[in-house]
Amino acid sequence: MATIMVTGGAGFIGSNFILRYLGEHPDDTVVNYDALTYAGNLENLAAVKDDPHYRFVKGDICDGQLVSRTLAENDVSMIVHFAAESHVDRSITGPDAFIKTNIEGTFRLLEAARANKKIERFLHVSTDEVYGSLGATGYFTEETPFAPNSPYSASKASSDMLVRSYFHTYHMPVLTTNCSNNYGPYHFPEKLIPLMIINALSNKKLPVYGDGKNVRDWLYVRDHCTAIDIVLHKGTPGETYNIGGNNEKMNIDIVKTVLKLLGKSEDLIEYVKDRPGHDRRYAIDASKIQRTLGWSPAYTFERGIKETVDWYLANRAWWEKIISGDYRRYYETQYKQ
Ligand code: NAD
Ligand code: TYD
Numbered sequence: 119m120a121t122i123m124v125t126g127g128a129g130f131i132g133s134n135f136i137l138r139y140l141g142e143h144p145d146d147t148v149v150n151y152d153a154l155t156y157a158g159n160l161e162n163l164a165a166v167k168d169d170p171h172y173r174f175v176k177g178d179i180c181d182g183q184l185v186s187r188t189l190a191e192n193d194v195s196m197i198v199h200f201a202a203e204s205h206v207d208r209s210i211t212g213p214d215a216f217i218k219t220n221i222e223g224t225f226r227l228l229e230a231a232r233a234n235k236k237i238e239r240f241l242h243v244s245t246d247e248v249y250g251s252l253g254a255t256g257y258f259t260e261e262t263p264f265a266p267n268s269p270y271s272a273s274k275a276s277s278d279m280l281v282r283s284y285f286h287t288y289h290m291p292v293l294t295t296n297c298s299n300n301y302g303p304y305h306f307p308e309k310l311i312p313l314m315i316i317n318a319l320s321n322k323k324l325p326v327y328g329d330g331k332n333v334r335d336w337l338y339v340r341d342h343c344t345a346i347d348i349v350l351h352k353g354t355p356g357e358t359y360n361i362g363g364n365n366e367k368m369n370i371d372i373v374k375t376v377l378k379l380l381g382k383s384e385d386l387i388e389y390v391k392d393r394p395g396h397d398r399r400y401a402i403d404a405s406k407i408q409r410t411l412g413w414s415p416a417y418t419f420e421r422g423i424k425e426t427v428d429w430y431l432a433n434r435a436w437w438e439k440i441i442s443g444d445y446r447r448y449y450e451t452q453y454k455q
Contacts, residue, residue: 121147123194125179125227126201128152130305131243133162135198135343140166142347147171149192151185152201153178161436162304179223185230189237196239197231198350199224205308206247206270210394213269220273221280228284240292241350242281246335246362246400247271248296257403258296260358267395291355295346298362298402302339302422303429307437314373315430316437318382328392330370333399337363338422341415348413359411362402365419379427
């Protein structure tokens with residue numbers, strides 16, 4: 119019968135988390151606290167909007183007073199913190215919002231949780247990008263030193279450090295997860311996989327940065343949500359857990375897979391100027407969460423990518439609305455470099 123507050127619940131992973139969580143925990147209540155930036159979309163949550171166990175509060179995590187009031191009025195006992203600016207390319211062209219939301223916002227949230235006294239768990243959702251870039255071999259473990267290379271990953275690393283300090287200084291029951299790249303339904307079409315799907319469907323060029331050989335370790339979003347649920351309920355406060363799909367792919371292979379699934383020609387591929395500070399390879403050693411909490415991914419990449427492509431085919435209205443709205447200007451000018 120717990121009430122959990124999910125920050126950033128209208129975004130890609132947050133909305134997938136809420137949809138799954140309400141199904142798995144029908145006695146719990148979820149308060150979705152989200153500022154509805156360009157990346158927040160309440161349509162993702164249409165299926166639960168009338169659920170008596172779901173509430174939405176429009177708010178910025180930098181607004182400490184509103185966060186405190188929301189925690190108190192809803193008798194929240196657990197926080198799952200997704201809210202962030204999440205796109206590396208945007209952090210390169212405009213880092214301010216990343217510093218504000220990811221660092222100051224996390225700080226305000228921690229302060230509100232500390233003052234509240236009823237918070238039993240504070241789960242901070244972070245990324246493997248805090249560890250920097252790998253060469254051809256090796257894996258990120260929970261002991262890998264932070265070496266962020268983009269304003270996005272630097273702001274996430276800073277927030278991870280703040281969360282850590284609240285455990286050691288104030289004994290707050292915090293948990294941190296560092297996950298690899300997610301993909302799946304409701305993924306905002308500025309990120310690699312959804313961008314490639316919708317460009318291919320529109321017969322637009324597919325912009326591949328650099329030589330296309332950068333490697334990411336892809337995890338189906340539902341598997342990430344399951345892992346977060348397990349860490350929230352069974353993880354040890356003060357610990358961090360790496361989450362990954364053990365599924366390394368070069369970007370060019372992802373793009374070719376998408377084209378194949380859609381029956382489109384590889385002529386649509388266009389190599390473009392590389393991203394500044396582009397991390398070469400990410401790969402997660404997820405043995406700690408597997409060993410201590412029994413989590414492992416349920417989806418193979420073949421199944422996950424097929425379901426993802428099918429979802430974008432079946433939900434054209436969802437992404438067409440996004441690319442014809444305010445986001446359009448960014449989408450159209452993004453890669454003319
Ligand atoms: P997203 O950009 O799709 O969603 C972010 C959500 O946060 C949006 O709903 C937005 O409205 C909200 N938000 C932004 N600023 C806010 C603010 N100041 N106050 C309140 N709400 C605000 O992001 P995502 O891909 O779902 O990522 C969620 C979290 O998971 C992030 O913390 C990200 O760093 C982390 N993460 C993402 C990935 C990935 O592959 N997408 C992988 C590992 C970790
Ligand atoms: P992205 O989805 O932005 O995630 P992240 O930067 O957090 O890993 O990018 C995934 C990879 O795909 C990354 O190596 C950059 C590359 N990429 C492209 O080649 N073209 C694109 O248009 C985008 C958005 C990304």
